[in-house]
Amino acid sequence: MPKVLISDKLSPAAVQIFKDRGLDVDFKPxxxxxxxxxxIAGYDGLAIRSATKVTRELLDAAPKLKVVGRAGIGVDNVDVTSATARGVVVMNTPFGNAITTAEHAIAMMFALARQIPEASASTKAGKWEKNRFMGVELFGxxxxxxxxxxxxxxxxxxxLGLKMKVIAFDPFLSEKRAVEIGVEKVELNDLIARADFLTLHTPLTEQTKNVISRDAIARMKKGARLINCARGGLVDEAALFDALKSGHLAGAALDVFETEPATESPLFGLENVVCTPHLGAATAEAQENVALQVADQMADFLLTGAVSNAINMPSVTAEEAPRLKPYMxxxxxxxxxxxxLTAAQDGAIKAIRVEYEGSVAELNLRPLTAAALAGVLTPLLGSVNMVNxxxxAKQRGIEVAETTVERSGEYQTLVRLTVxxxxxxRAIAGTLVAENKPRLVAIxxxxVEADFAAHMLYVTNQDKPGFIGRFGTALADAGVNIATFHLGRSAPGGDAICLVGLDGPMPDGVLAGVRELPLVVQATALAF
Incomplete structure (x- = not known):
């Protein structure tokens, strides 16, 4: 059974889920x-929170690793690029702590507007500074x-429940979705200039790093307030300090920092700054939710191939996985x-087209196309899977096209791959026959109707009398047993294909002899 390592603190319930699903699990935070x-070399899965850093060096030491599961949203502690290159699925849990984090942002906004932390400290110190703490309303x-x-x-x-006016910038927010949730979709510069309170809810990427830059802060309203419960690095902290010190901004509430743990910062000395130690997801409910979710997702993937909330791979639901498996x-x-066949002819691939016809066209096709690409590239590049x-293909400039035809032709379902x-x-087509068994139908x-075998010999030849006899004799004289034999031709006397299933690998010497036979155009040994 697959083996999972939990290297950060997770709920004991997550450990139990792995055990209940039959997985071998070690809990070593x-x-x-x-x-x-x-x-790490002995594990198929790695479950983490934010403490473990999944680096290229760690991945290099993990040849068996298939999946990294992050109990939480952010994956900035995972080298996703290196994981993808090694074919390791990276999952997160984007929904388990969403409510908790959103509530913390609202709480920070209230605390900032009414100066609650400073007022609390003052009152506990025996003071009664009612006139000192003059806040602002959120209403309007x-x-x-x-x-x-x-x-x-x-x-x-x-x-919106507080009767605030809400504007939003998000490249992935559609106009329809904006209307549904009751916000006004605006451009970033417009939002920065208009917001009385500005709150961040975006991952840290190359594009979003210091999205609140010194220039952006200068364009914010005088007296505006900033809240960041998303990721450190989204805000230029030095520029924020200067804006707060000068009075350009009225205050800031920060749950995250450029460097964590944040044990010291110039911002800590400012009265108009509210700080918490990355508590956005820190509720009992959220910790339990993300732990359970990541355990279920990883177990589903390792046991059934279902993919949920993956950062670097198309999703496949638990319901879809059994149906997709034979097509994949x-x-x-x-x-x-x-x-x-392409590797044998030293062809530089320019494009790969995958056509889906009939009932297969109604399925989730991205995993199927990824499986097809993995099949094409493995003989050329070595270790390739659906993840990488x-x-x-993109790195090598290979154009990938995916088309569908919902109507059925000669076959109820057909997949045609063209390189x-x-x-x-070259186009190769196949279908599924009884009990979802893959079958080749055209080259x-x-x-050419043929079942796939572990070892096969593909021969193209001129369709002339005597070829089959000479070919069969050559294999027999070399002691190569034919398990299956399939023929096809374009027209009498034209191009022909011979596809042979073998009991074992084709010996190189015998393959060389076949290539020397009269009428042979190409002969390639295949292994699946």
Whole structure:
């Protein structure tokens, strides 16, 4: 059974889920990086929170690793690029702590507006400074959201309940969705200039780093207030300090910082700054939710192939996985055959087209296309799977096209994969037969009905009398047993294809002899 390591503190309920699903699980929070690298080689899955850093070096030490599950939203402690390159699925849990984090942002906004932390400290010190703490109402103020996904939309809902005007900037927010949740969709510069309160709900990426820059802060309203419960690094903290010190901004509430743990900062000395130690997801309910969710997601993937909330792979639901599995195998086999034939002819791939016809066209096709790409690229590049295949194809400038035809043709369901190189174009088609068994039905437009075998020999030849006899004799004289034998031709006397299933690998010497036979155009040994 797959083996999972939990290297950060997770709810005991998550450990139990892995055990109940039949997985072998080790709970070892607090490992030092070197200690983790020493043991990671034995695991198929790694469950983490924010403490564990999944670096390229760690991934290099984990040849068996198939999935990293982050109990939480942010994956900035995971080298997703390196994980993808190694074919490791990276999952997060975007919904388990959404309400908790949104509530914390609202709480920070209240605390900032009414100076609650300072007022509390003053009162506990025996003072009664009623006139010192003059706050502002949230009613009627404009709240600007940078990021309006799961958390941002919940914040918007709560703010609308407070009768605030809510504006949002999010490149992925559609006009229809904005209307549904009751916000005004605006451009970033407009939001910065209009917001009385500005709150951040976006991941930290190259594009969002210091999105609240010195220039952005200068363009904010005088007296505006900033809340960040998303990620450190979204705000230029030095510029924020200067704006708060000068009075340009009235205050800031920060749950996250550029460097964490944040044990010291110039911002800590300012009365108009509210700080918490990354508490956005710190409720009992959220901790339990994300732990249970990541355990279920990882178990589903390792046991059934279902993919939920993956950062670097198309999603496959638990309900879809059994139905998709035979189609994914068909796509992989078609791709594997095309890749091996292309590698044998030293063709530089320019494009890969995958066509889905009939009932298959109604399915979730992204995993099927990813499986087909993995099949094509593995003979050319080595270790390729559904996770890294699309990235590798893009890196090499290979154009990938996916088309569907819902009507059925000669077959109820058909997958056709075409590889285009700078020298030729080859199409291979297949279907599923009884009990969802993959079957080859056409190569280069020539009908060839054949089951896939672990070892096969593909031969193209001129359709002339005597070829089959000489071919069969050559294999028999070499002691190569034929398990299955399939023929196809474009027309009498034209191009022909011979596809042979073998009991074992094709010996190189025998393959060389077949290539020397009269009428043979190409002979390639295949392995699946």
């Amino acid at each position: 607090g490992l030092k990086p070197a200690e983790l690298r020493e043991i 103020k404009t709240l600007g959201l940078i990021g309006c996904g799961n958390i941002g939309s919940i914040v918007a809902d709560r703010a 195998e068909l796509a992989r086999l078609l791709g594997g055959m095309a890749g091996q 295949a699309p990235v590798l 285009v190189t700078d020298r030729f174009e 280069k437009g020539i009908a």
